[in-house]
Amino acid sequence: MSEFKDIKRVLIIKLRHIGDVLLAVPAIRAVKDSFPGAEVTALVNSGTEEMLALNPAVDEVLTFDRSLKDLSLTGRAIGELKFLNIVRKKGFDMTIDLTGGDRPAFIGLTTGAKYRLGYNPEGSGFKGKKLLYTHLGKKPERGTHAVLKDLGLLRQFGIDAKNLSVDIYSTPQDDARVKTLLGKNGFSGGKLAHVHPTSRWFFKCWTDDGMAHVMDKLAGAGFTVAVTSGPEEREIKKTQAVISKMKTKPIDLSGRLLLKEMVSLSKMSSIFFGVDSAPMHIASACGVKVVALFGPSGAFDWGPWDNKAAGGLDNASPYPAKSGLQRFGQNIVIQTNWDCVPCGKDGCSGSKKSDCLDAIKPEYVWSVLQDTLPEIYQSQSSGTLATSGRLTGEPDTSSSAQGGA
Structure with a gap:
C-alpha cells in the first residue's frame, strides 16, 4: 500500500x-x-x-x-x-x-x-x-x-480489513414508525418472526402453500409473524396470495416499508425466514438469525453473512458446499442437493420458475426451523444473540428429481 x-x-x-x-x-x-x-x-x-x-x-x-x-x-x-x-x-x-x-x-x-x-x-x-x-x-x-x-x-494491493462486519443503520424515527405500525397490529412485545416470501425475481420464490404452512407453524410456536414484500405490485400480490392460504393471521406489511424501515423491523425481530433477497441480507446484518431458502443462486456467493462468526475468514466461503443444507454461525441455508444446483439461471429452461425450490417440502423446512428455536429462546432469555459457530454437514436436502427436500 x-x-x-x-x-x-x-x-x-x-x-x-x-x-x-x-x-x-x-x-x-x-x-x-x-x-x-x-x-x-x-x-x-x-x-x-x-x-x-x-x-x-x-x-x-x-x-x-x-x-x-x-x-x-x-x-x-x-x-x-x-x-x-x-x-x-x-x-x-x-x-x-x-x-x-x-x-x-x-x-x-x-x-x-x-x-x-x-x-x-x-x-x-x-x-x-x-x-x-x-x-x-x-x-x-x-x-x-x-x-x-x-x-x-x-x-492484492495491501488494503486489508480488520473488521468483516456488514453494518447497517436506521434512525430513531424509522424505529419509532415501525414500532407504531406493529403496535397498531397488536404486537406489544415477545417473539417476532419476520417473513419475506418474495424477491423481485420470482424464480427465487418458494411455493405459496409452503410459505403459508411454515408461517402458520411459526404462529403456533408463539411467534407474531410480520410479513413483508418489495414495493412492486406483483410482489405485493404474491404476498397476498400466500397470506390467503394461511390459517392464522399475520401482520401484513407487504409493500409498506422503506428499506431503512426494513432495517428497523429486523432489529426488532427474533428470526428471519424467507428467500434469497435484500431483506435477508439486511436481517443478517442486524444480527438476526436467518433461515433462508435458496434455489438457482449459490450460497457460497450470496449466503447470509454472520458478523459474529466472520472473524478469521480469509478467502474461503463460509458456505463451502455446492448446495444442500449449510450453516454459517447462526444462519442456515436450505437448498436442494441436486446435481444442477446451483445453476445460476432464471428458472428451469427459461420458465422463470425453479423446480429445485418447488421440490423443497414444507415439513422439512419446519423441522429445520424447529431445531433452531431453542437457540432463539436462549438468546432472548439471556438478552444476547446466540451463535454456534461455523457448522456444515447437517442432513442435506438431497433427493431424486421426483422428490426434493
Missing part, C-alpha cells in the same frame, strides 16, 4: 443491486481504515443508497440514476455526460471498481484519478478495457462469497 501517495479523496464504485451494496460495507470500511485522513465516496445505483446511510465509513454517497436508460439516446447521452462532469469535479485521487462492468471503468477514467483499481477483465467487456485501470487484480475463484470478493481486490 506504500505505493499509494497523497490519497485525499477515494471513489468506490458499486453499481449493482441492494444486497451487493450492503455486502460491500467491509471493503468500504477497509478503505476508510487504510486511508484515515481521506474522504471516502461511494457511487451506487439509485435505490440502493439507503444501505450506506449513516455509515461512518462513508463520507458521501453519489447515485447513478438508472432511469436514464428510459430516455432517448440523446437524452441519455446528455444525462450521462452531466453526471460524469459532476464526478470529475470531485477531484478523486483513487477509484476502486467493485462492479466489474464497462460503465465503472469509464467513470474511473473520466475522474482523472491517479490510481484506478479494478479486477482484470480477462477478455470480458470491450477491447482494451484493462487499459483504463492503473492497477489490475486477479479475479477471485468461483465460489468466493460476495463479501470476500470485494475484499479480495483490495488485499
